[in-house]
Amino acid sequence: MKNLTAKRRIFLQGLAATTCLTAFGWPAIGRAQNTETLGVQPLADRISLITGAGGNVVVFKGERGLTLIDSGETSRVTDLLARVDELSGASPITTLFNTHWHADHTGGNEAIRARGASIIAHENTKLWLGAEFAVEWRQQAFKPRPEAAWPDTTFYTSGQLDLGGETVDYSHPGQAHTDGDSYLYFPTSNVLVAGGLLSHKKYPITDIATGGWIGGLLNANQILLEKADANTIIVPDRGPALTKADLQAQHDMLADLYEKMKVLTRQGLNAQQLLQAGVTADYDAAWGDPTEFVLETYRGMWAHTYDMGGYI
Numbered sequence: 001m002k003n004l005t006a007k008r009r010i011f012l013q014g015l016a017a018t019t020c021l022t023a024f025g026w027p028a029i030g031r032a033q034n035t036e037t038l039g040v041q042p043l044a045d046r047i048s049l050i051t052g053a054g055g056n057v058v059v060f061k062g063e064r065g066l067t068l069i070d071s072g073e074t075s076r077v078t079d080l081l082a083r084v085d086e087l088s089g090a091s092p093i094t095t096l097f098n099t100h101w102h103a104d105h106t107g108g109n110e111a112i113r114a115r116g117a118s119i120i121a122h123e124n125t126k127l128w129l130g131a132e133f134a135v136e137w138r139q140q141a142f143k144p145r146p147e148a149a150w151p152d153t154t155f156y157t158s159g160q161l162d163l164g165g166e167t168v169d170y171s172h173p174g175q176a177h178t179d180g181d182s183y184l185y186f187p188t189s190n191v192l193v194a195g196g197l198l199s200h201k202k203y204p205i206t207d208i209a210t211g212g213w214i215g216g217l218l219n220a221n222q223i224l225l226e227k228a229d230a231n232t233i234i235v236p237d238r239g240p241a242l243t244k245a246d247l248q249a250q251h252d253m254l255a256d257l258y259e260k261m262k263v264l265t266r267q268g269l270n271a272q273q274l275l276q277a278g279v280t281a282d283y284d285a286a287w288g289d290p291t292e293f294v295l296e297t298y299r300g301m302w303a304h305t306y307d308m309g310g311y312i
Contacts, residue, residue, distance in 0.1 A: 034073055038083050041240055043233050044189035046165055048087055049241055053080040054104035056235055058193050059087055060186070062164030065094035068117070069184055069193050069235075071108030080108055081115070093117040095163070097170065098151060099195025100178045101128035101210065109149035120161075121151040122172050124180030128210055135209040155182075173197070173220035177204065179211025181220065185227055192228055193235045197221065198247055200239035201286070203293035204254070206300050213300035214258050215307055221251040253283050261297065262308065271298035 036052035043049055043058075050057040053072030057080060060067040066088055072080045084093070096112050098121035099105055106129065109119060129150050134141045158171035169185045177196035184193040196205065197220045206212040228234060228244040236242050260279050269277065271294060280290035287293075301308065 034076060038076070038079055040083065040087065043191050043235070043241055044186070047186065047189055047191050049235055050080065050083055050087075051239060052076075053083075054107060054238075055099075055102065055195075056193075056238055057084075058184075058191075058235055059084055060163055060166070060168070061088055061091065062094075062166070064164040065092040067095040067097070067163050067168075068093060068112060069097045070099055070105040070195070071096060071112050073104050074107035077108035077111045081111065095120065095161070097121065097182070097184060098125055099183065099193065100181045101125045102178070102196065102207075105195065106145075106149060110146060113148045118153060119149075119151040120153045120155070120170075122180040122182050123154040123156055124178070124211065125182075126151045126154050126180075128178070128180060133209070135207075138209075171223075173216075173223050175211050175213060175216035176206075176220035177212050177217060178207050183220075183224060183227075189233075190229070190231055191233045191235070192224065194224060194237070194247070196237050197224060198234060198236040198242065198250060199287075200236045200242060200246075201288060202238075203280075203283075203287045203290055204237075204250060205292070206297055208296055208300040208303055213304050214254060214297045215300075215304060218251065218254050218258060221247060221254065225251060249286075253287065257283070257297075261294075261301065265298070265301065271295045274298060 034054060038050055038052040041049040046061045048059045050059060053076040055070050055072060057072050058069040071077065093112055093115045094117060096109065096117045096119045098119065113119060129145045132143055156172065160167050160169050166186055166188045169187065170182050172182050181195060181197055183195060183197060204217060206214050206217050224247055228247065230244055232244055234242045234244065234247055257280060261274060264274055264277060264279060275291060275294050280294060284290055
């Protein structure tokens with residue numbers, strides 16, 4: 001398993017490093033400082049959502065202490081922990097889940113570890129946090145995070161954990177947003193934490209540099225749809241809690257654009273030409289600027305030609 005994972009990473013990093021960037025027109029991604037006000041949205045008796053710290057952070061107040069899902073950006077961790085203490089009366093943080101490796105969801109890991117928490121994540125999330133790699137089309141390079149940021153408990157498929165008052169189910173849907181995504185479901189409260197698998201008012205990301213692709217994201221969305229019902233509260237990557245209807249809308253948008261992009265790429269269009277053809281025009285008003293989504297989705301389709309019949 002480790003050898004296969006290493007080989008896949010070598011392939012993906014080589015793809016990122018060797019593809020002609022100007023041919024695809026990859027944009028430089030800015031990293032403006034986040035000064036968003038932290039907001040709190042109660043989701044259930046024991047569960048709250050904190051927004052504005054980077055990626056969404058979910059807080060569960062259990063009988064033995066707090067469980068956090070994701071830790072926001074490094075620059076916001078002081079504000080985040082102050083808000084957590086306000087919510088909980090400075091209860092101890094016993095557990096931190098990471099839904100994936102991205103820095104806006106793991107930036108506070110070290111600080112939360114210092115508060116005594118253990119960290120749980122998919123094995124691939126741990127591997128990325130400990131790796132040195134480049135995402136050249138984003139003009140970003142990543143160094144290994146300190147070991148204090150790494151999960152000390154990892155899993156490959158799924159599991160359950162008694163949090164003291166409710167048991168949470170967690171599972172890995174396969175390659176999707178990254179190759180280390182997990183989602184968490186609180187069955188008693190009917191709260192589903194989707195992490196990077198669901199976006200709000202923005203096209204979702206399929207991070208090809210660390211194993212994501214649109215076919216996998218579609219599959220993950222279908223899994224979440226089967227888990228949810230009309231009353232399920234769903235926590236997206238960022239922003240307020242959403243509903244099953246919002247998740248369905250993302251799934252249907254992805255399914256439609258995936259098929260359209262297949263047709264156009266069979267006709268010989270490249271990523272820039274897909275944008276020029278307005279492949280996403282029916283959805284831009286709701287989902288925003290499609291540039292990064294189209295360019296990265298196209299790149300991921302190249303990496304998964306076998307999965308799609310090898311037609312590109």
